[in-house]
Amino acid sequence: MRTVSVLGATGSVGDSTFKVLEELPDTHRVVSMVAHSNDARMVELARRFRPELVGLVDRAAAGRAREALAPSGIEVIEGDDVAVEALRATSPDLVLAAITGAAGLASSLETVTRGASLLLANKEALVMAGNLITRAAAASGAAIVPVDSEHSAIFQAIHGEDARAVRRIFLTASGGPFVDREAGSFADVRPEDALRHPTWEMGRKITIDSATMMNKALEIVEARWLFDVPAEAIEVLVHRQSIVHSMVEFVDGSILAQLGTPSMTVPVRHALGYPERVETSSSYFDIEQFSALSFEPPDAVRFPALDLGHAVARTLGLSGTALNAANEVAVAAFLDGATRFDRISETAARVLDALEDVADPDLEQILAADAWAREEATRCLSR
Amino acid sequence: MRTVSVLGATGSVGDSTFKVLEELPDTHRVVSMVAHSNDARMVELARRFRPELVGLVDRAAAGRAREALAPSGIEVIEGDDVAVEALRATSPDLVLAAITGAAGLASSLETVTRGASLLLANKEALVMAGNLITRAAAASGAAIVPVDSEHSAIFQAIHGEDARAVRRIFLTASGGPFVDREAGSFADVRPEDALRHPTWEMGRKITIDSATMMNKALEIVEARWLFDVPAEAIEVLVHRQSIVHSMVEFVDGSILAQLGTPSMTVPVRHALGYPERVETSSSYFDIEQFSALSFEPPDAVRFPALDLGHAVARTLGLSGTALNAANEVAVAAFLDGATRFDRISETAARVLDALEDVADPDLEQILAADAWAREEATRCLSR
Secondary structure, eight states: OEEEEEESTTSHHHHHHHHHHHTOTTTEEEEEEEESSOHHHHHHHHHHHOOSEEEESSHHHHHHHHHHHGGGTOEEEESTTHHHHHHHHHOOSEEEEOOOGGGGHHHHHHHHHHTOEEEEOOHHHHHHHHHHHHHHHHHHTOOEEEOSHHHHHHHHHHTTSOGGGEEEEEEEEOOGGGTTSOGGGGGGOOHHHHTOOSSOOOOHHHHHHHHHTHHHHHHHHHHHHHHOOOGGGEEEEEOTTOOEEEEEEETTSOEEEEEOSOOTHHHHHHHHHTTSOOOOSOOOOOTTTTSOBOOBOOOTTTOTHHHHHHHHHHHOTTHHHHHHHHHHHHHHHHHTTSSOTHHHHHHHHHHHHHOOOOSSOOHHHHHHHHHHHHHHHHHHHHO | OEEEEEESTTSHHHHHHHHHHHTOTTTEEEEEEEESSOHHHHHHHHHHHOOSEEEESSHHHHHHHHHHHGGGTOEEEESTTHHHHHHHHHOOSEEEEOOOGGGGHHHHHHHHHHTOEEEEOOHHHHHHHHHHHHHHHHHHTOOEEEOSHHHHHHHHHHTTSOGGGEEEEEEEEOOGGGTTSOGGGGGGOOHHHHTOOSSOOOOHHHHHHHHHTHHHHHHHHHHHHHHOOOGGGEEEEEOTTOOEEEEEEETTSOEEEEEOSOOTHHHHHHHHHTTSOOOOSOOOOOTTTTSOBOOBOOOTTTOTHHHHHHHHHHHOTTHHHHHHHHHHHHHHHHHTTSSOTHHHHHHHHHHHHHOOOOSSOOHHHHHHHHHHHHHHHHHHHHO
């Protein structure tokens, strides 16, 4: 029996995770689950999965959950550090890390430092602190298994191969809602346009990242760390159908791809089962959806975020932190109606330009850069 | 340095093999090469690759080669058993088995019995004697690495995975020249129509097999033996572009595919390098060719061979031998203008119906069934 902690339990990745965990009552036991403030959903999950401990960042929500769960004997903790505390209190074998944004960094680092397997749905952890996380994982022997569909695909394609045999990674991108939008018209994009994603259903922040293709920029950086390949070896391909989740070209010219109809449960199930494959009755081959697949190069003019991703994957240092923080601030401003769509990537570029970088930063420097980049982005946006 | 014997050196697979071997002067050394009767090409190859021994089935051709190669000190042997004799005389580590048809059986069996790696481009060996070859390989520890593009794709997708994790194999098929031909019009196909293949350049026999989809029928049987999966787990998908060379669905719902622009050098290079990947400057990713890919179910009415393939993969015994022999006879008759296109599969079906099958046959029974099926097919065709 493998013990599991689910961090970010009430979000969309959490939903997929619990769907898969319901298939695995004999092999996986949930020992802790953490979320921000959705106590109603958390109580429902806790009653179903009976963890030892539940954590909620929001203290009022935690109070309500504590009351509701009192008869069950499930402990409820609260406050900003619930994720790390939950890991320390319940020592899981596997940590499904799905807290979005910079908030997921500390618990991801704690996971690999403890030697638990990090099933990583939070890109920011690697984008910001890839140096610290990969080093801590190497030291403890912790596995890092990606949970987003692209990196899971790459991970599966590389599995069983020598890492030096990789020549190129083709990171596929749906292209988002604006892949065919006239290049000069991105200033006019409204939030409601950008929130309509053609193939994947996701949270609001990540849907905007998909529309700017900033998600691919962050994924380039993530791939740089996960697979230890140079920035130049990572190419983005627009693949509108989201069926081929990514591809790897080996030095002998062979290409391996992982594919299937889009569902978050596939990478989640892969990560929870790894290194085994856990059986499911679901199939993700649907001949209708496979009937016409296409690949095309992305347009760097429409999507300036992509060049930023490559630049960061080359530079590393604090640039990932700056890119991510500036993007978070700019996306929030865009969703609030406070800035234009095209200024999201522009703001990120300006913040990167203003960054005083440090090679191989420590956590303190990363968090300081994160705070600085947020202020700098706010300044840029207010001009 | 790994020593290599190339059986079927002067055919199209041989061409690809020597193209790849030219890239590998530091790791692979050719010790023997065998062909049927093309002494001119054989002499050219022998001068370039300097094997210890050359074999030609045709005695007149061998005589000419012996004379031409006399100054080089390369031994030339002749007669029906040159392939097996070459293996015994030169003890290669790797055997590239590309002798087409039933003629390649004895040397494939000799290869795995000796414990050498069988790089298998000859389907008939497994179709006829899959039981003997897989058993001998298991006993000696010999690897069997497929060299045709479909099985190489499946092999690469399964590599590093637990064989029990395979749920389905999707064997892709270009569909050949007649995928859209009106179902009722197959009686009118002329040899010159059938010899025009849309994507692959191959020999005449295999091009006709592609037009009838009998090649997929034989590949279903081959996959049954290579990957130890039941017949029901092997599905054929028409994929007109020949870019995705096959796919594997795992029990957790993930699908892995191997892909790239069609080239025989890719599976040859993979097999020669296995378990390593050998570096090449060639790339088989071409965005133009990847721009539109499609998959569709095959039509059992147009291509009755497919049902025969599944039936044989279920039955095993002598049925693979009968299917292959009947097909060889019928294809030869078709190319001679002696029978109709639609009678190729029909003849194979009749011979299978008339077969008195034996479970787990020995080599003598297989060769007897081969002879019987050829006579039976000839009888059917003369009616």
